[in-house]
Amino acid sequence: AFFPPRERERVAQLLLDRRNLHGSARTLLRTSADPLLLARAAALEEHTDLLLDRHALGAPR
Structure with a gap:
């Protein structure tokens, strides 16, 4: 959230x-983390959420 x-x-x-x-x-x-790495992680999480939703495997929102 x-x-x-x-x-x-x-x-x-x-x-x-x-x-x-x-x-x-x-x-x-x-954080001392690389901002590009953080952006890639956020994009991966979003993509994963979309896949889970597409296959009805995601948590209800």
């Missing part, structure tokens, strides 16, 4: 608080 940036940061902060960890929620959300 999609969360806007402010909500993602809030969830990250709640996770830190719950585990009694100190740090920046924003830092927790940053």
